[in-house]
Amino acid sequence: xxxxxxxxxxxxxxxxxxxxxxxxxxxxxxxxxxxxxxxxxxxxxxxxxxxxxxxxxxxxxxxxxxxxxxxxxxxxxxxxxxxxxxxxxxxxxxxxxxxxxxxxxxxxxxxxxxxxxxxxxxxxxxxxxxxxxxxxxxxxxxxxxxxxxxxxxxxxxxxxxxxxxxxxxxxxxxxxxxxxxxxxxxxxxxxxxxxxxxxxxxxxxxxxxxxxxxxxxxxxxxxxxxxxxxxxxxxxxxxxxxxxxxxxxxxxxxxxxxxxxxxxxxxxxxxxxxxxxxxxxxxxxxxxxxxxxxxxxxxxxxxxxxxxxxxxxxxxxxxxxx
Numbered sequence: 356x357x358x359x360x361x362x363x364x365x366x367x368x369x370x371x372x373x374x375x376x377x378x379x380x381x382x383x384x385x386x387x388x389x390x391x392x393x394x395x396x397x398x399x400x401x402x403x404x405x406x407x408x409x410x411x412x413x414x415x416x417x418x419x420x421x422x423x424x425x426x427x428x429x430x431x432x433x434x435x436x437x438x439x440x441x442x443x444x445x446x447x448x449x450x451x452x453x454x455x456x457x458x459x460x461x462x463x464x465x466x467x468x469x470x471x472x473x474x475x476x477x478x479x480x481x482x483x484x485x486x487x488x489x490x491x492x493x494x495x496x497x498x499x500x501x502x503x504x505x506x507x508x509x510x511x512x513x514x515x516x517x518x519x520x521x522x523x524x525x526x527x528x529x530x531x532x533x534x535x536x537x538x539x540x541x542x543x544x545x546x547x548x549x550x551x552x553x554x555x556x557x558x559x560x561x562x563x564x565x566x567x568x569x570x571x572x573x574x575x576x577x578x579x580x581x582x583x584x585x586x587x588x589x590x591x592x593x594x595x596x597x598x599x600x601x602x603x604x605x606x607x608x609x610x611x612x613x614x615x616x617x618x619x620x621x622x623x624x625x626x627x628x629x630x631x632x633x634x635x636x637x638x639x640x641x642x643x644x645x646x647x648x649x650x651x652x653x654x655x656x657x658x659x660x661x662x663x664x665x666x667x668x669x670x671x672x673x674x675x676x677x
Contacts, residue, residue: 358382362586363470364478364529365540375466376545378578378586387477390453391465394444398427398434400455408433409630422472424631433480433631435473439569441465443473449481463567470543475527475627479636484643485627488528488595489546490539492521493673497539497590499528500672501625502598506658507665510552513575515669516583517556522546523590527627530592530647537592537651544577544584555662592651596672597621600658610656610671618653619644 358369360382368374369385371392394400402425410423421438435443440457441464452473454465478485488499489512500508509525516522524542531538550560553573557563563573577584597613613621622644623629632640659665 358385358388360385363541363543364474364527365483365531365589372462374469375463376470376543377466378544378584380586387449388451389469390451391462392454394434394442394453394455398432398444398453400434400436400442402427405434433476435476437468439464441468443468445473445477445480447480449477452477461568464569467567467570470545471526472628476631478527478529479628479632482636482639484530484640484647486528486530486595486622487526487625487627489525490523490528490542490590490592491515491672492523492590493593495674496593497523498672499524499539499592499595500598501595501622502600502658506598506600507552507660508598509546509548510555510665511659511668511672513546513548513552513556514665515672516546516575516577516580518669518673520669520673521583521585522577523584530643531589532643532646533589533591535650537647538589539592540589541584541586544586546575546577547572548575549573555665595622595651595653597625597653597655598658599655600660610654613653613655615645615648618648621653621655622648 359373360380361368361374361377362380363377366386367383368387368389370389405425405427408424408426412421423436425434427434431447433445441460442455444453456465475485486499486501488501489508490497490499491512500511502508512522512525523539525546527542529540531540547566549572553563554560563575566572566574626640659668
């Protein structure tokens with residue numbers, strides 16, 4: 356059976372089925388192969404003796420968020436098991452992913468996991484440094500927006516897209532050294548939003564479809580907007596904005612450029628899938644980020660909390676400081 360090819364996160368993906376949420380690509384030599392027809396026969400999903408690498412309990416109202424990560428296959432693979440029964444086997448080489456869903460699961464559900472935490476882990480296994488960030492392209496280059504959960508990263512990305520800016524990433528920002536600076540690879544053409552953000556942007560929470568059946572978040576399809584996403588072509592990163600949603604900075608206050616030391620301390624907890632890094636991977640990440648903050652300006656900015664503030668933020672971002 357012929358492969359389906361896609362381009363995302365700076366990688367060429369080959370899959371035995373269509374992956375919802377990705378734009379088809381012409382193909383070529385695959386960096387990663389996605390197998391959607393179940394796990395290999397040797398995987399014993401009930402083996403509780405396999406070493407647990409990491410686990411997290413789910414929200415009581417959304418148990419699907421629960422996940423356990425175990426080391427299997429003599430340590431050559433990681434098995435991710437979610438609370439709703441979705442499972443993913445990822446090779447530690449970051450070259451293969453197998454997908455298994457419970458009865459009734461949909462390709463959209465698998466894709467929601469796959470294009471978020473699963474590929475976030477896979478990229479880290481491949482030695483790629485990733486920020487948990489939204490990235491918007493301005494006339495000056497790309498600007499990454501980082502912040503705590505709920506600070507408004509995705510809302511800002513969606514607002515900027517609606518105002519005509521191209522969005523490279525809503526979740527996983529792939530950082531790549533390029534020349535004397537750094538660049539960001541395009542991720543996937545979707546922005547994931549909570550109902551309150553959808554209401555803020557569109558007037559009512561049901562204006563956008565759910566990411567997948569049973570999920571709480573909704574999605575803005577960037578391919579439905581002209582020139583809001585391009586699946587290939589990295590963009591030079593000119594700045595990082597760290598959102599301050601603590602109220603310590605007054606609304607409308609001037610942005611403050613952070614020292615390299617403070618910037619490093621702010622970015623380390625905002626890297627993607629950092630709970631699964633081993634000692635060597637953490638050391639490599641520290642070296643990469645130390646070089647990164649010595650080159651790319653990092654600014655602390657007040658997080659917008661209203662429609663007017665969001666509009667002003669997008670205008671400020673469009674003329675990003677360097």
